[in-house]
Amino acid sequence: MQPLTRVEGGAIPLGLKNVDTDIIIPARWLKTISRDGLGQGAFETLRAVPGNVIDDPAYAGAPILIAGDNFGCGSSREHAAWALGDLGIKVVIAPSFSDIFSGNAVKNGILPVVLAQSAVDRLLEVARQGEPITVDLETQTVTTPYQDRFAFTLDPFRRDCLLNGLDEIALTMARDTAIGAFEGARANGQPWLMRGTAI
Amino acid sequence: MATKPRTLYEKIWDAHVVETRDDGTALVYIDRHLVHEVTSPQAFEALRIAGRTVRRPELTLAVPDHNLPTTPRLAPDGTVLPIADPESAAQLAALELNAPAFGIRYIPATAKEQGIVHVVGPEQGFSLPGTTIVCGDSHTACHGGLGALAFGIGTSEVEHVLATQTLLLQQSKSMEVRVNGDLGPGVTAKDLIMHIIGQIGAAGGSGYVIEYRGAVFERMSIEQRLTVCNMSIEAGARAGLIAPDDVTFAYLKGRPMAPAGADWDAAVAYWRTLHSDDGALFDKSVVIDAATVEPSVTWGTSPEDVVAIGGRVPSPDDFADESKRVAVQKSLDYMGLTPGTPMTEVPIENVFIGSCTNSRIEDLRAAAAVLKGRRKADNVRWAIVVPGSGLVKAQAEDEGLDRIFTAAGFEWREPGCSACLGMNPDKVPPGERCASTSNRNFVGRQGPGARTHLVSPAMAAAAAVTGRLADVRLLGVKRNT
Numbered sequence: 001m002q003p004l005t006r007v008e009g010g011a012i013p014l015g016l017k018n019v020d021t022d023i024i025i026p027a028r029w030l031k032t033i034s035r036d037g038l039g040q041g042a043f044e045t046l047r048a049v050p051g052n053v054i055d056d057p058a059y060a061g062a063p064i065l066i067a068g069d070n071f072g073c074g075s076s077r078e079h080a081a082w083a084l085g086d087l088g089i090k091v092v093i094a095p096s097f098s099d100i101f102s103g104n105a106v107k108n109g110i111l112p113v114v115l116a117q118s119a120v121d122r123l124l125e126v127a128r129q130g131e132p133i134t135v136d137l138e139t140q141t142v143t144t145p146y147q148d149r150f151a152f153t154l155d156p157f158r159r160d161c162l163l164n165g166l167d168e169i170a171l172t173m174a175r176d177t178a179i180g181a182f183e184g185a186r187a188n189g190q191p192w193l194m195r196g197t198a199i
Numbered sequence: 200m201a202t203k204p205r206t207l208y209e210k211i212w213d214a215h216v217v218e219t220r221d222d223g224t225a226l227v228y229i230d231r232h233l234v235h236e237v238t239s240p241q242a243f244e245a246l247r248i249a250g251r252t253v254r255r256p257e258l259t260l261a262v263p264d265h266n267l268p269t270t271p272r273l274a275p276d277g278t279v280l281p282i283a284d285p286e287s288a289a290q291l292a293a294l295e296l297n298a299p300a301f302g303i304r305y306i307p308a309t310a311k312e313q314g315i316v317h318v319v320g321p322e323q324g325f326s327l328p329g330t331t332i333v334c335g336d337s338h339t340a341c342h343g344g345l346g347a348l349a350f351g352i353g354t355s356e357v358e359h360v361l362a363t364q365t366l367l368l369q370q371s372k373s374m375e376v377r378v379n380g381d382l383g384p385g386v387t388a389k390d391l392i393m394h395i396i397g398q399i400g401a402a403g404g405s406g407y408v409i410e411y412r413g414a415v416f417e418r419m420s421i422e423q424r425l426t427v428c429n430m431s432i433e434a435g436a437r438a439g440l441i442a443p444d445d446v447t448f449a450y451l452k453g454r455p456m457a458p459a460g461a462d463w464d465a466a467v468a469y470w471r472t473l474h475s476d477d478g479a480l481f482d483k484s485v486v487i488d489a490a491t492v493e494p495s496v497t498w499g500t501s502p503e504d505v506v507a508i509g510g511r512v513p514s515p516d517d518f519a520d521e522s523k524r525v526a527v528q529k530s531l532d533y534m535g536l537t538p539g540t541p542m543t544e545v546p547i548e549n550v551f552i553g554s555c556t557n558s559r560i561e562d563l564r565a566a567a568a569v570l571k572g573r574r575k576a577d578n579v580r581w582a583i584v585v586p587g588s589g590l591v592k593a594q595a596e597d598e599g600l601d602r603i604f605t606a607a608g609f610e611w612r613e614p615g616c617s618a619c620l621g622m623n624p625d626k627v628p629p630g631e632r633c634a635s636t637s638n639r640n641f642v643g644r645q646g647p648g649a650r651t652h653l654v655s656p657a658m659a660a661a662a663a664v665t666g667r668l669a670d671v672r673l674l675g676v677k678r679n680t
Binding site: 015026027032045068073076081171173179182190191192 | 455
């Protein structure tokens with residue numbers, strides 16, 4: 001995973017609340033066995049409407065997306081994060097995110113930034129003016145050319161993973177001894193838990 | 200030694216923490232992992248590329264469900280019929296190859312045990328109380344009905360679990376949803392969970408694990424508890440829980456993958472400790488009076504857009520929040536509804552009975568009880584029943600339910616996710632309405648332009664008979680299931 005430290009650029013002012021992952025990437029696009037190329041299906045329903053904000057040339061190449069409450073709710077499909085990444089999105093700013101989506105985002109190098117609705121409203125305004133927004137994960141701040149400065153926090157482990165492009169699976173595999181000890185205790189105390197399908 | 204009173208969630212969490220990192224992130228052991236064809240191919244591929252193996256293959260169970268057509272799978276001569284859609288076929292073939300290649304038990308599409316992962320897990324006794332259960336599917340919350348900590352994960356986490364049998368997690372906050380009193384006649388578990396989502400909102404449970412508490416849940420069957428917990432995610436909660444009890448143990452005893460003999464006794468003794476202690480503190484508590492719950496129906500495009508069947512389509516002006524007003528207007532435009540219209544005057548053209556929320560035997564019985572001796576209205580063009588598994592289908596056929604459905608004008612299908620999300624050929628046409636027993640009324644969920652009204656199985660049957668959304672209690676069937 002590519003490290004993410006600072007992102008500066010335009011922002012797509014989507015603004016909608018409860019943007020579910022069916023909206024981000026409809027089910028018909030989930031038949032792929034690859035992670036690539038999902039950008040073409042991203043926001044398909046919204047983009048079917050002429051003059052939609054996603055395809056507005058004013059925001060072409062914008063690395064930031066600004067949305068309303070509960071972004072990424074619904075299905076756990078990681079295809080939503082892959083689709084956003086394929087569109088070139090590196091940061092999503094919203095008042096809240098679904099738990100599953102925010103985890104999926106971080107694992108794909110996309111930073112979910114939680115800010116108060118008032119701050120999100122202000123950033124929507126700045127984005128619509130075509131001004132760039134800067135998101136700095138080192139300092140955990142969002143700034144604008146108008147001297148706006150909003151602080152956000154990200155769980156320290158996720159922040160570390162993003163800043164350093166860490167592979168979580170490799171980190172966990174390095175804890176093999178601890179996992180083995182846990183399994184050993186399990187096998188002694190509650191052997192039925194370890195049988196699963198091999199009963 | 201006196202210990203601090205703990206919630207059920209805390210007990211299960213504590214029993215699965217392998218270790219905690221300095222930053223507070225916990226390495227959590229995963230007892231059971233369900234895999235289907237849609238969210239796993241990229242995980243298996245990544246394992247291959249990295250040269251990684253599956254740490255505990257016996258703790259994962261694979262079954263295809265999302266893409267499978269619900270038309271017959273075998274020709275009369277017993278040969279397996281091909282899948283017409285090449286992409287679906289490729290995805291299904293990938294699972295069929297990946298599971299055995301990594302040593303994972305695979306239930307083929309043609310086996311009688313095949314079904315929706317969240318129906319199969321409990322049915323096989325693979326899902327057990329007090330376990331951590333994950334699946335690359337948000338409705339994994341379902342298994343909380345057995346008292347398991349069960350939640351949906353993304354594909355990167357599927358890969359993480361396959362490789363390490365653990366996940367790196369932050370502990371969630373705990374929410375108690377306490378329901379006092381009893382449900383009225385004709386009001387079901389589905390109506391109750393829809394009512395709860397309407398009360399706390401689609402994001403109300405974000406960051407929480409919900410425990411459903413109160414005598415109403417103790418009186419519910421496992422099927423009903425699975426329905427309640429299934430839709431926790433529609434309130435934003437990654438998981439929902441109901442404490443296991445004798446009803447749970449009776450349901451699980453003798454199931455193929457459940458413990459047996461001395462193991463069974465030891466398991467039950469442990470499971471009896473799995474309840475929130477007196478004095479345990481929840482981060483948030485919501486209290487609902489069961490007597491206020493009516494048969495429920497959705498009018499909009501978020502599961503929080505719930506109204507009692509006797510209610511009317513709301514107006515954007517009914518909502519204080521500006522962003523909600525905008526969302527309501529968009530929903531009404533999409534749904535083609537006018538504010539003030541009584542819900543019972545909304546005509547429907549399609550009925551779907553199925554999904555991991557409502558495709559178990561009790562769901563089919565509830566719908567059949569309404570349909571017996573009746574027939575779908577002429578304006579209902581398409582009505583299908585998709586049993587949750589081959590075993591549910593066989594049991595329903597033993598009970599003669601299939602004949603009630605077909606006599607009523609329904610199609611009786613093979614098991615799978617089907618029109619809940621329209622990945623297979625079962626879709627609702629653009630602009631048409633569907634009374635659906637599934638879990639999501641999102642824009643385009645049942646097909647591009649499809650308009651979904653979420654209801655219980657009995658209410659779906661009532662809608663089929665009347666050709667519009669209808670109050671099942673007025674059809675002369677009195678059930679309290």
